[in-house]
Amino acid sequence: MKKADKIIAIIIVLLVIISTVGLFAYKNHSNTSDKIATIKQNGKIIKTIDLNNVSGTQEFTIKYNGIHYNKIKVEKGKIAIIDADCPDKVCVKTGWLSETGQSSVCLPHKLIVSIEGKNSKYDDITR
Numbered sequence: 001m002k003k004a005d006k007i008i009a010i011i012i013v014l015l016v017i018i019s020t021v022g023l024f025a026y027k028n029h030s031n032t033s034d035k036i037a038t039i040k041q042n043g044k045i046i047k048t049i050d051l052n053n054v055s056g057t058q059e060f061t062i063k064y065n066g067i068h069y070n071k072i073k074v075e076k077g078k079i080a081i082i083d084a085d086c087p088d089k090v091c092v093k094t095g096w097l098s099e100t101g102q103s104s105v106c107l108p109h110k111l112i113v114s115i116e117g118k119n120s121k122y123d124d125i126t127r
Contacts, residue, residue, distance in 0.1 A: 034117040064109040
């Protein structure tokens, strides 16, 4: 192997190492983004939760017209509607929300659960 080939090989290895370190730094930074869950009913915000500061598991029920309900479960970094008495249960089937920009909607109960925050995988056009 010539001296020039060794230098090129060293440069390639250094570029791979630098790229890998940069990728891990970016992933760790994006995982610590602000994640605020907003729960709205009839267009009014009824609760906001900082998903990064949740400790343990929390469950609560949102009532609609006094007899209908949506059960919401919150864990660190994620939120879900786990039960509802609506006929189609699309909101329950949506599952866990954990990324900025995701939402779950229960149309019969006029309930929207969404995650808002600063850092997102999506740009402003695709939201």
